[in-house]
Amino acid sequence: MLEFALHEWGGAFLRWFHVIAGMAWIGSSFFFMHLDASLRAHPEIAAGKGGAAWQVHGGGFYEMKKYLVAPDHLPAELTWHKWQSYTTWLSGFFLLGWVYYAQSALFLIDPAVRPLTPMAAATIGIGSLVLGWFVYDLLCKSPLGQNENLLAVLGFAFVIGMSFFYSKMFSGRGALIHTGALMATFMSGNVFRIIIPNQKKVIAALLAGQAPDPKYGKQAKQRSIHNNYLTLPVVFLMISNHYPLTQTSAIIPVLVALITFAGAIIRHFFNHWHADHTKAPWWYWGAAILALAVAIWLSWQAAPGRVSLLEAETKVAAKAPPAASAAAEILQTRCSMCHASQPVYEGLLSAPKAVQLETSEDYARHLKAIALQAVVTHAMPPNNLTEITFEERQVLALWIAQNNR
Numbered sequence: 001m002l003e004f005a006l007h008e009w010g011g012a013f014l015r016w017f018h019v020i021a022g023m024a025w026i027g028s029s030f031f032f033m034h035l036d037a038s039l040r041a042h043p044e045i046a047a048g049k050g051g052a053a054w055q056v057h058g059g060g061f062y063e064m065k066k067y068l069v070a071p072d073h074l075p076a077e078l079t080w081h082k083w084q085s086y087t088t089w090l091s092g093f094f095l096l097g098w099v100y101y102a103q104s105a106l107f108l109i110d111p112a113v114r115p116l117t118p119m120a121a122a123t124i125g126i127g128s129l130v131l132g133w134f135v136y137d138l139l140c141k142s143p144l145g146q147n148e149n150l151l152a153v154l155g156f157a158f159v160i161g162m163s164f165f166y167s168k169m170f171s172g173r174g175a176l177i178h179t180g181a182l183m184a185t186f187m188s189g190n191v192f193r194i195i196i197p198n199q200k201k202v203i204a205a206l207l208a209g210q211a212p213d214p215k216y217g218k219q220a221k222q223r224s225i226h227n228n229y230l231t232l233p234v235v236f237l238m239i240s241n242h243y244p245l246t247q248t249s250a251i252i253p254v255l256v257a258l259i260t261f262a263g264a265i266i267r268h269f270f271n272h273w274h275a276d277h278t279k280a281p282w283w284y285w286g287a288a289i290l291a292l293a294v295a296i297w298l299s300w301q302a303a304p305g306r307v308s309l310l311e312a313e314t315k316v317a318a319k320a321p322p323a324a325s326a327a328a329e330i331l332q333t334r335c336s337m338c339h340a341s342q343p344v345y346e347g348l349l350s351a352p353k354a355v356q357l358e359t360s361e362d363y364a365r366h367l368k369a370i371a372l373q374a375v376v377t378h379a380m381p382p383n384n385l386t387e388i389t390f391e392e393r394q395v396l397a398l399w400i401a402q403n404n405r
């Protein structure tokens with residue numbers, strides 16, 4: 001039993017670390033994007049070679065100066081911003097393994113999509129992240145990568161294509177988390193393989209008294225812009241696995257496209273806003289909200305049990321007999337092996353998310369959650385481990401329609 005408790009706590013600590021590292025990384029990334037946009041000309045810095053901005057924070061004033069490509073003299077102490085990125089990726093990678101590869105029957109493998117072995121699922125997951133990075137990196141370095149807009153379109157198409165691939169391999173949540181992990185791998189890979197090494201090459205050239213090759217700075221800037229636009233979509237994908245309406249396999253690539261578009265255009269708005277409030281393109285918000293509204297509508301249209309719920313309401317109007325006892329039996333046989341005070345499913349120490357489904361009071365209390373998780377969507381039972389049938393879900397729908405008020 002102790003190993004289950006350790007697994008539970010290990011997951012909690014890893015997630016704690018991962019969220020904090022991510023906050024530190026995204027926070028510093030937003031900070032520098034804002035700083036870059038707010039720089040103004042400074043008498044000590046030649047035009048086109050940087051600028052300065054004033055900030056106030058925590059009881060003090062800061063005069064921030066930027067030197068492009070580098071100052072005349074390298075300072076003795078230089079703070080590098082790289083470990084926020086590395087620790088976010090590393091903790092995320094271990095968390096992915098901890099939750100998805102160590103408990104793949106619960107979260108990753110959906111036999112109705114593809115009956116993978118845990119080993120095969122983990123190999124596909126990790127292999128795709130590594131391969132995906134190389135494809136993206138080659139794309140950026142190829143002649144196609146010279147054209148920023150073309151590269152953005154190709155990168156976008158590649159991510160959507162990968163999400164389609166994942167939706168054919170894994171459960172809905174497995175597909176979403178892997179799409180997010182792939183984008184996050186591009187981001188950390190950009191820092192680790194391009195941005196920091198290029199910065200080091202520039203410094204080495206300066207120390208050797210040579211003019212640094214401007215291609216290094218250009219390349220790093222390109223990747224840094226990609227990271228900026230990927231931030232919001234990645235964070236949504238990381239949390240999407242807690243929201244079952246996002247997880248209908250058939251619509252995952254379209255959802256990923258809509259969310260990526262909305263997240264990127266919101267970032268784009270802020271980049272303009274920070275540069276000059278008076279020229280902020282407010283209509284970007286309209287475009288983002290439209291994309292998100294389409295995502296909501298689509299997820300509802302595609303939800304596998306939406307119709308069951310609508311049909312149940314007609315049955316209620318036609319005075320169908322109460323379904324409570326049939327529903328109770330279904331919840332007992334299909335859910336309570338996990339959702340009990342003492343679950344029998346191996347590895348669970350207590351009812352997941354404290355959702356206990358044992359008495360009629362329990363059923364009534366969780367009625368809306370049951371509707372979302374087991375009728376409208378088929379998120380529960382996870383990967384249909386207890387083999388609930390579609391007809392049984394329809395009985396639950398009728399019980400819900402009869403008791404929902």
Ligand code: HEC
Nearest residue numbers: 334335338345352353355369370373374380381382385386
């Ligand atoms: C094999 C074990 C298992 C079975 C069987 C199972 N669940 Fe779950 N359930 C889980 C786990 C694990 C979670 C937590 C998921 C997570 O961490 O996002 C969960 C979460 C839930 C939640 C809370 C969701 C949330 O995010 O707040 C509800 C409600 C739920 N299940 C309902 C059901 C219903 C209804 C059934 C039966 C039709 C069922 N479950 C069958 C394992 C199971």
